[in-house]
Amino acid sequence: MFSWRKLKWVMVALFALAAILILCANLWVVISTEDKVFTNINSLDGHKVALVLGTSKKLTSGASNPFFENRIKAAAELYRDGKISHFIVSGDNRTLYYNEPMEMKKALIQLGVPETVITLDYAGLRTLDSIVRSKEIFGQEKITIITQSFHCYRALFISNFYDIDAVALVTQDSTAETPIRVYIRECFARTKAVLDLYVLNTAPRHLGEKEPLDI
Numbered sequence: 450m451f452s453w454r455k456l457k458w459v460m461v462a463l464f465a466l467a468a469i470l471i472l473c474a475n476l477w478v479v480i481s482t483e484d485k486v487f488t489n490i491n492s493l494d495g496h497k498v499a500l501v502l503g504t505s506k507k508l509t510s511g512a513s514n515p516f517f518e519n520r521i522k523a524a525a526e527l528y529r530d531g532k533i534s535h536f537i538v539s540g541d542n543r544t545l546y547y548n549e550p551m552e553m554k555k556a557l558i559q560l561g562v563p564e565t566v567i568t569l570d571y572a573g574l575r576t577l578d579s580i581v582r583s584k585e586i587f588g589q590e591k592i593t594i595i596t597q598s599f600h601c602y603r604a605l606f607i608s609n610f611y612d613i614d615a616v617a618l619v620t621q622d623s624t625a626e627t628p629i630r631v632y633i634r635e636c637f638a639r640t641k642a643v644l645d646l647y648v649l650n651t652a653p654r655h656l657g658e659k660e661p662l663d664i
Contacts, residue, residue, distance in 0.1 A: 542572075
């Protein structure tokens with residue numbers, strides 16, 4: 450005989466299990482990588498190739514995206530201070546009118562970074578893809594990741610899984626610039642990263658021929 454009470458408790462149990470999974474995944478991702486997260490440029494040393502993770506230059510409203518601007522400013526400052534000698538700008542290139550790597554390249558050049566030290570990765574469709582391609586395609590096993598604080602732990606977690614010696618420089622990141630929905634989405638993204646790596650064996654969507662950096 451069908452019982453609504455039993456169904457209710459099953460749903461409660463499933464919700465509780467999901468909440469525990471999300472909590473444990475997030476704790477694992479953050480705790481295992483927090484010692485590789487830096488906010489001070491002077492703390493960085495020896496990781497001369499930077500991976501700048503892509504994001505849109507503009508918000509849906511048409512306004513400038515502070516995530517994009519802050520990543521580019523941090524990258525340019527690293528170059529001026531001699532901490533970085535080469536950049537991989539990795540992002541989505543889904544249409545003729547949406548090209549994250551090219552926009553990042555143009556923005557870096559405007560801030561004085563030479564075109565010759567910028568490599569474009571057009572197949573960085575996800576964080577996992579960008580991280581894996583930095584090693585498998587561009588031959589880098591030691592990188593500095595440039596992104597926001599909420600994002601850096603997941604990027605480092607993926608790097609650890611693939612035996613990449615990575616550190617992260619956290620760009621300027623304020624509560625006003627980061628809506629609560631971004632943090633909520635990142636909580637789920639960290640859980641998915643754990644599942645991708647340890648359960649689903651998710652691979653990058655595109656690899657292709659190796660393109661080792663001439664540095």
